[in-house]
Each structure stands twice: as C-alpha cells, then as structure tokens.
Amino acid sequence: MIPTTLMRSATAAALTLPLLVGATPTPLMKRNDTTQQWADELLRESMSWLDMYYDSEAGYLYSLSAQALTHETRASSWYAAGLLARNEGDDAEQAVKIVENVISGQFKNESSQWFGDYQKYPEEPTVGTEQYPPVIYNSWDPNWRGFVGTTFVLMLEEFPELIPQDTKDRMMESLHNATIGDSYRVGGVDDDNLYPAYSNPAIMRAFVSGWVGRRTNEANMTAAGETYANEIIDLFNRANTLSEFNSGTYAGVSLYALTMWAKYMDESSVMGQNGARMIQETWSSLGSLYNANLKNVAGPWDRSYGFDMNRYLSILALQIWTLVGKEKAPINAKPYAMGHKDDFAIGPLIAILAPFHNTLISPEALSSLHTFPxxxxxxxxxxxxxxxxxxxxxxxxxxxxxxxxxxxxxxxxxxxxxxxxxxxxxxxxxxxxxxxxxxxxxxxxxxxxxxxxxxxxxxxxxxxxxxxxxxxxxxxxxxxxxxxxxxxxxxxxxxxxxxxxxxxxxxxxxxxxxxxxxxxxxxxxxxxxxxxxxxxxxxxxxxxxxxxxxxx
CATH class of the missing domain: 2.60.220 (Chondroitinase Ac; Chain A, domain 3)
Structure with missing residues (x-):
C-alpha cells in the first residue's frame, strides 16, 4: 500500500496552505490573496501556451522547438502536472495518458549508464546502438531523471485522488528505477559531472532518493538521499550560497527542488530540517543582487542563458512573477516570444508550488523585488x-x-x-x-x-x-x-x-x-x-x- 501523504514537520505543516485540488473546475482559482492570483495567472498563461503544442492523439507535447512535429518527454510531464492542477474537462484523463507514455519510455536496462532515465523524445532511436551512440547530455540527459522524477512526486503529493491506483503504482516503480539509475552517477566518472556543487540536479537527486526510500521503506535509498543532501548542505553553509551561484535558470530549479525538501520531507530528514532555511537564504542573496529598476539580478552569473532577464525567459523570473506580479517581474507580456522560451513549460510546476514557496521569503527580500532599496x-x-x-x-x-x-x-x-x-x-x-x-x-x-x-x-x-x-x-x-x-x-x-x-x-x-x-x-x-x-x-x-x- 502506498501512503497518499508523507508526514510533515510541525513547522512545514504550519506553513502549508490548503491543497487546492479536487473534482471542481479550476481549483486554483479559489483563493483571493494576491500571491495566489499571480500563481493562477502563471498557471493559466503557461498552460494556454502548452495547450497549443499538445497532441492528444499521441499523448505528448510536440517539440517546443518546432522540430518537425516530433514530441518531447520532459515538457510533457510538466504539462501533465498542469493538467491535474487545472482539472477541467478531460484534463485528468489526458494527464494520466501522458504519465503512462513517459513511463513506457523509461530506459530499463540495468547495465546501462542511462538506466532509469527517460527518453528525450519518443521517436528517437535506441540509445546505445551503433547508429545512435550514448552521448551524455546529448542523446540522453541524466538530469531528466530528476526533472521527471520530481514532477511525478509533485503529482503524487498534490493530486493523488486524480490518478488511478494502477498508474500511481507504475509511477512509484518508475521513481524507484530512476533513483537507482541516479545512484550510478559519480562526478568525474564516465563523463558525468554530478558533484554536490552541481546544485540543481544534486538537490533533485537527494530529494527523490530520500522521498522514494521513505515511501518504499528502503533504508539504503533513504540513507543515500540523506548523504547527498548533507554534502549539498555543507557546501551551502559555508557562505549561505548555492554553489551554482546566481543563475536565472538554475537558481530557479534549485529553489523548485528545495521547496520539495521543505514541503514534502519531515524533520527526520536533513532536507526537512534545512530546506526552508536554504530557500530563505537564497532569496536573501538574490534579493540583495536584484535591481528592481532594471528588472535584473546583477552579475556575476555562473550559468546564464542570456544577458538581460527582460529578453530571455528564466525560471527565476517565473518565481518572481508569482511574488510581485507579471508587470513588475522580468517577463515580457508575451513570454513565449522571449529567448530560451522553452522554459515557460515549467510554469505549471512553479505555479503549483508558489503558495507554499512564497511563504518562505523574508519581507526584506520580497521588498527588494518590488522596489530598489x-x-x-x-x-x-x-x-x-x-x-x-x-x-x-x-x-x-x-x-x-x-x-x-x-x-x-x-x-x-x-x-x-x-x-x-x-x-x-x-x-x-x-x-x-x-x-x-x-x-x-x-x-x-x-x-x-x-x-x-x-x-x-x-x-x-x-x-x-x-x-x-x-x-x-x-x-x-x-x-x-x-x-x-x-x-x-x-x-x-x-x-x-x-x-x-x-x-x-x-x-x-x-x-x-x-x-x-x-x-x-x-x-x-x-x-x-x-x-x-x-x-x-x-x-x-x-x-x-x-x-x-x-x-x-
């Protein structure tokens, strides 16, 4: 039997806003506070854009980069979470269809370095063949275990009643395989670069391992997640900064994953103990570097996909949208026209977590996002x-x-x-x-x-x-x-x-x-x-x- 919720700490429980799920239409529309309205707006706009790419017959999104009507896996899983959050018409049915497709495309050969990872797109040849050799971060991307895995966890945590039990069972099996596959990753071995300092996938890896280990009562998997998390925390505590510092894209991913530490892990886990603090400290750093007049985080940037946040779409900007509203955030009126637009696909996940995540930001950091100090x-x-x-x-x-x-x-x-x-x-x-x-x-x-x-x-x-x-x-x-x-x-x-x-x-x-x-x-x-x-x-x-x- 898979429990529908994890025990949460008293602190986390006190911070958790009501879960806005159920069979009624547009459940995310029910709250009246401003932050919720901005999260709703992000959900609506990102889902409306993704709706245009959805191939209901295939149960996948078409490639967001317009690659000759091929499909893509990761964005499809994010869209599935958004469908459950919106829950209109046959949204839940389509979400389950997508999830089953994503699971069917997971790599199952335990002897492969990419075991437990997910296809980049369903039309691709078999990774590891002579004609399609395995090239890390190209023909396969090990970070997709974390991106898809955390998305599955979010769906199981937030919308369990909308997912049939047999699909939930397959999601858990898929998460188990992804966690084992992620344990194959060692920085400096087989061209892999996963060190604790690679903040965004490291935080996701620790979380999924710890969460799945607890759900399946596997002590070794649970302990591995705690070990990974401790290494990340030790680096963070040195200066209260992420090693992957000040990235409009990847600070956003790290904050997304740390929100899962804070919301879904209890006080028995170092992730439950430290997640909220790390979010607050990260926003304090970002807030001190943010110039609300320019709508940009000042440099230097460890990893940037552009030079002006008003012109390229960053995940951090989506989070700022939910905090100060779209007009004050570094977001164009037409986000899908910005550079690196494909990251708009993670909008539903940011919107779903925003009501909890946004409670963890200090008044000082929030003020700096509104007004230059x-x-x-x-x-x-x-x-x-x-x-x-x-x-x-x-x-x-x-x-x-x-x-x-x-x-x-x-x-x-x-x-x-x-x-x-x-x-x-x-x-x-x-x-x-x-x-x-x-x-x-x-x-x-x-x-x-x-x-x-x-x-x-x-x-x-x-x-x-x-x-x-x-x-x-x-x-x-x-x-x-x-x-x-x-x-x-x-x-x-x-x-x-x-x-x-x-x-x-x-x-x-x-x-x-x-x-x-x-x-x-x-x-x-x-x-x-x-x-x-x-x-x-x-x-x-x-x-x-x-x-x-x-x-x-």
Whole structure:
C-alpha cells in the first residue's frame, strides 16, 4: 500500500496552505490573496501556451522547438502536472495518458549508464546502438531523471485522488528505477559531472532518493538521499550560497527542488530540517543582487542563458512573477516570444508550488523585488569543488541605474564548472537606457584565473596567468531601436560612457556577432558587439584592464 501523504514537520505543516485540488473546475482559482492570483495567472498563461503544442492523439507535447512535429518527454510531464492542477474537462484523463507514455519510455536496462532515465523524445532511436551512440547530455540527459522524477512526486503529493491506483503504482516503480539509475552517477566518472556543487540536479537527486526510500521503506535509498543532501548542505553553509551561484535558470530549479525538501520531507530528514532555511537564504542573496529598476539580478552569473532577464525567459523570473506580479517581474507580456522560451513549460510546476514557496521569503527580500532599496555593495562567495581551487569571491556594486558585478576565481577549467564560456559570465555591467531597455556588457571567459576589483562605477580585471597574447573580450549589447545601428567605438554604445585604462593596448577592435552575419554566431540568442583588447607585443606585465562606467 502506498501512503497518499508523507508526514510533515510541525513547522512545514504550519506553513502549508490548503491543497487546492479536487473534482471542481479550476481549483486554483479559489483563493483571493494576491500571491495566489499571480500563481493562477502563471498557471493559466503557461498552460494556454502548452495547450497549443499538445497532441492528444499521441499523448505528448510536440517539440517546443518546432522540430518537425516530433514530441518531447520532459515538457510533457510538466504539462501533465498542469493538467491535474487545472482539472477541467478531460484534463485528468489526458494527464494520466501522458504519465503512462513517459513511463513506457523509461530506459530499463540495468547495465546501462542511462538506466532509469527517460527518453528525450519518443521517436528517437535506441540509445546505445551503433547508429545512435550514448552521448551524455546529448542523446540522453541524466538530469531528466530528476526533472521527471520530481514532477511525478509533485503529482503524487498534490493530486493523488486524480490518478488511478494502477498508474500511481507504475509511477512509484518508475521513481524507484530512476533513483537507482541516479545512484550510478559519480562526478568525474564516465563523463558525468554530478558533484554536490552541481546544485540543481544534486538537490533533485537527494530529494527523490530520500522521498522514494521513505515511501518504499528502503533504508539504503533513504540513507543515500540523506548523504547527498548533507554534502549539498555543507557546501551551502559555508557562505549561505548555492554553489551554482546566481543563475536565472538554475537558481530557479534549485529553489523548485528545495521547496520539495521543505514541503514534502519531515524533520527526520536533513532536507526537512534545512530546506526552508536554504530557500530563505537564497532569496536573501538574490534579493540583495536584484535591481528592481532594471528588472535584473546583477552579475556575476555562473550559468546564464542570456544577458538581460527582460529578453530571455528564466525560471527565476517565473518565481518572481508569482511574488510581485507579471508587470513588475522580468517577463515580457508575451513570454513565449522571449529567448530560451522553452522554459515557460515549467510554469505549471512553479505555479503549483508558489503558495507554499512564497511563504518562505523574508519581507526584506520580497521588498527588494518590488522596489530598489538604494545604492549598495554586496560581498559574498560561492564554492564549486573540484573545479575551484578556492571559493569564488564575489563583489557587486548596485546603483539605481547601473550595476557592476564580478568574481575572482582560480579554476582548473575554462568557462566555469559547466565548462561553458557562453554561459559563464564572471564580470558583468548593466545600465538603464532612455527608452527603458537595459544595456549590458560581459567579459567572455577565456582564462582559468581572474582577479577582479569592483567599486563605484569601476570594473577592474586582471589575468594572473596571462601574457602578451592574452585578450579581454568584452561583449556589449546592441543598441535599442532608437540607438545607432552601427558601433565602431564606445562613443556609439547607447546609454553609457566607458573610459578604459590599464596596461592593455589602447587600440581595440570592435566586431559584430549577429543572427545573419558578422564575425560569428550569437550567444544564447543574443546579438552583440565584441570589444577586444590585447596586450602590447612583448609585454611582461600581468594583463590588466580598468573600466570606468557612467550612465549617460
């Protein structure tokens, strides 16, 4: 017999708002408080968009990236949870159909590294064949065990009466297999990168293992979840920051998974003991870095899928939507038109958890999402072993119309722990432009060690291991519709005055990366101008550049 609920701590129970489920139409519409209305709005809008992609005959969503009418698994599971939350017409029936399809596509060979994972799409060939070799994060993605697994748990916890018992039994079997498969993951082995510092999948892994172990009375599985969680907590407690620091996308995933720690795990678990605190501390950090005037979290960003949260869709922005409303959040009126739009598919999960999650945010952090509190400096750090030789030291100066943030680091990889220079932004500035849009610049990661100094209007960068071949590539936003189309110097950059000093060659190069031409491709769907500074030939000095930045 599978119990329908887990015991919850007295603290968690006191924080839990009534579960808004049942057979009546649109159960999420019943509460009148403002936060609930915003969560309802997110649910309605994300589900209306996903409805357009749903193939009811197949029981899957079509690919959100419009891949020739193929389907996709992960977003389908998120949509299924949204169908249960909405519960109109045959929504529950369609949700069960999707769940059964997702389970049928789970990998069942226990000897495979991808055992317990889920197909990326049902039309794909068999992973591991000669014609379709296993390539981690490509032909199969180990993190999907966590994404689909946590979604199954959410459905079982929030909507058990809407799911037939035989489907619930298969969901539990699927979760059991996913948990075993996730235990195969060891950072540094078989190209896997799951360390405790890989915050978002690590938090999901710990939760699913601990939850499934308790449900199935498997002590080893329960203990494994606790072990994973303790490793994550130890890293977090060093500075009350996530190792995967300040990511619009992945801080959102980590907060989603930590909400499950806080809501569904009791005080016998370190997850139940620490989840609410970690959510509150994470929001305190994010709130201190958030500029409500620019609707952006100041840099640096460990992993970003864009350079302006108003133009690319981030999961964190969906959570901010439920806290301050859509108009005040970094969300376009048409979210599906933004860059990285596919993440709008997780909207139903964020909406379902928002009534609980939003009770865990301090008044100070919430206030900072509404109104900029005044010019201030943030000093903190984050640590991602085995990549960092010491914690990354972070400084951000945040004023009403200009933010400058950067981190000093020494790592054994280029591009941060994700090894991706396109998403690792170790030095960032953003500024307000006259038309209300945001300008930005970011340092393109090319080195394993960087020293920074951030002060009022100042960004200073140096490469301790650099030489006369080193370059500083500063990627700069294209101008607004009202600005100059062509940029040849800093004088052509809209809304900001930049003065450059240091031992770099003052003769810099400006090139363009665009959608249809230029020096190279866009990065994360953003066009940009590349201001490149080199060193004087034969220089023996440590490469250093100092930018004095003023908003015009």
């Amino acid at each position: 005044g010019t201030h400096t943030v000093n903190t750090s984050a640590f991602s072993p085995p990549f960092d030789t010491y914690p990354r030291n972070i400084t951000a100066w945040i004023s009403p119309n200009l933010t400058i943030g950067a981190e000093s680091f020494s790592e054994n990889v280029i591009g941060g722990p994700a090894k991706n220079p396109n998403s690792f932004n170790p030095a960032v500035a953003q500024w307000a432009r006259a038309d209300g849009t945001v300008g930005w610049l970011t340092l393109y990661a090319q080195v394993m060690e960087l020293l920074v100094k951030v002060e009022e209007n100042v960004l200073e960068l140096s490469y301790p291991q650099g030489n006369d071949t080193s370059t500083f590539q500063l990627l700069v936003a294209t101008n607004s519709k009202n600005g100059k189309r062509d940029v040849a110097s800093w004088e052509d950059v809209e809304g900001v005055k930049v003065t450059v000093e240091g031992n770099v060659d003052t003769n810099y190069e400006v090139t363009f990366n665009g959608m249809f031409g230029g020096q190279g491709d866009t990065i994360n769907e953003f066009e940009f101008w590349n201001f490149t500074y080199g060193m004087p030939p034969g220089s023996q000095e440590v490469p250093s550049i100092r930018l004095y930045i003023e908003v015009e």
